[in-house]
Amino acid sequence: MKASFTSFIRTGLPVAAFLLSLAAFTFSLSAQTTEEVSAPAPSYSCVEVPKSITFCGDTIDLTRFDRRERMDRELLAFTYMHSTTIQMIKRANRYFPIVEPILSENGVPDDFKYLMSIESNNNPLARSVAGAAGLWQFMPVTGREFGLEVGNSVDERYHVEKATRAACKYLKQAYARFGNWVSVAASYNAGQGRISRELDRQYEEDALDLQLVEETSRYVYRILAVKMLFADPTKFGFRLRASDLYPPIPYREIKVEKTIEDLPRFAKSQGTTYALLRNMNPWLRSRSLHVHGSKVYYLRIPDKEGMRYNPRVLFSHDPKWVVP
Structure with missing residues (x-):
């Protein structure tokens, strides 16, 4: 460092300029060191297998x-x-x-x-x-x-x-x-x-x-x-x-004790569509629902307002699944 200082003086440049240059170099080195220390942990391609x-x-x-x-x-x-x-x-x-x-x-x-x-x-x-x-x-x-x-x-x-x-x-x-x-x-x-x-x-x-x-x-x-x-x-x-995440859909239930020959028409009478009726009741496999003997079914009709996407009311069933 003494040699550098002497050579710097011989150039005729003022000492103040040298000190400013030295300070800038020191700050740069410090910033680099801090950046290296705070660098994020490496992201690996494989999830570690636990013991x-x-x-x-x-x-x-x-x-x-x-x-x-x-x-x-x-x-x-x-x-x-x-x-x-x-x-x-x-x-x-x-x-x-x-x-x-x-x-x-x-x-x-x-x-x-x-x-x-x-x-x-x-x-x-x-x-x-x-x-x-x-x-x-x-x-x-x-x-x-x-x-x-x-x-x-x-x-x-x-x-x-x-x-x-x-x-x-x-x-x-x-x-x-x-x-x-x-x-x-x-x-x-x-x-x-x-x-x-x-x-x-x-x-x-x-x-x-x-x-x-x-x-x-x-x-x-x-x-x-x-x-x-x-x-x-x-x-x-x-x-x-x-x-x-996909939220639960609010619904109301209708008790069915008699055959429904036309489920699309039934869906319309309940203020919904046949497609949504099938979505809420995926066990329905045809356009009619035949009730035999004392069998009873319960059909779920989606709530109109509850079907609308609203991110403000969505929440995670398990907080671990999401990030802030």
């Missing part, structure tokens, strides 16, 4: 290489399936408030709402190529077995509350057979018989240690990944506002 995760109160160890890599695959899938994942979160705001109390009333762990999420992406109109339908993706035979009406004009697999109660019956039945919820979850995909046989054939007690077809091998890990997603969407790169 363990809880499911229905049990801790699942994810440190073994095969479990860690299976979990990593599903975390990557939900991170980069942007539109599907975001829609799943948006719809959860409408359907989780309905599903959660039903699970609780029936003694089924709350984590099974994430099974519903991977089954249907929280879309009550979801239908698979194999013919499974609704939020819980019941096949026709299984739906009827657990008390749902499945026909040409009425298909209660699309009824949010009734299908959720039917799912609870299945899950509790499976738990009585297996005694642990991981095997119950795996059986929802593969069937109770197959999981039981493979546990016996492979001399295993944990369904996560079974050699199964790829879809079933991935199934429980997908549920766990979705649980992590809903715990903190920002880790996956999703930053949603409360106004982005």
Whole structure:
């Protein structure tokens, strides 16, 4: 520094100018250092796989290489399936408030709402190529077995509350057979018989240690990944506002004890459209509603004002889903 000062003096420039220059340099260096210190943490391309995760109160160890890599695959899938994942979160705001109390009333762990999420992406109109339908993706035979009406004009697999109660019956039945919820979850995909046989054939007690077809091998890990997603969407790169979410739609109910031959005409008489009637009652599958015997149905008619988008009254069912 002394050499620099001497050379600066020899140029004939005043000392004051040198001091001003030195001060500017020092300020610049200080600002750069401060900027480096306050730089944001790096944004990684992968959600970190935790060492363990809880499911229905049990801790699942994810440190073994095969479990860690299976979990990593599903975390990557939900991170980069942007539109599907975001829609799943948006719809959860409408359907989780309905599903959660039903699970609780029936003694089924709350984590099974994430099974519903991977089954249907929280879309009550979801239908698979194999013919499974609704939020819980019941096949026709299984739906009827657990008390749902499945026909040409009425298909209660699309009824949010009734299908959720039917799912609870299945899950509790499976738990009585297996005694642990991981095997119950795996059986929802593969069937109770197959999981039981493979546990016996492979001399295993944990369904996560079974050699199964790829879809079933991935199934429980997908549920766990979705649980992590809903715990903190920002880790996956999703930053949603409360106004982005889909709100519950207010409605009134009409008790139906007699056949309605013309649902479009009925909708008009109630001040709504046939399309909106079907939207609010997705279990309706035709233009008429036939009532047999003492059967009773309840049709939901949307509230006119409640249908209007109003971001000021939208709120998040779970504050963790949105950013300020």
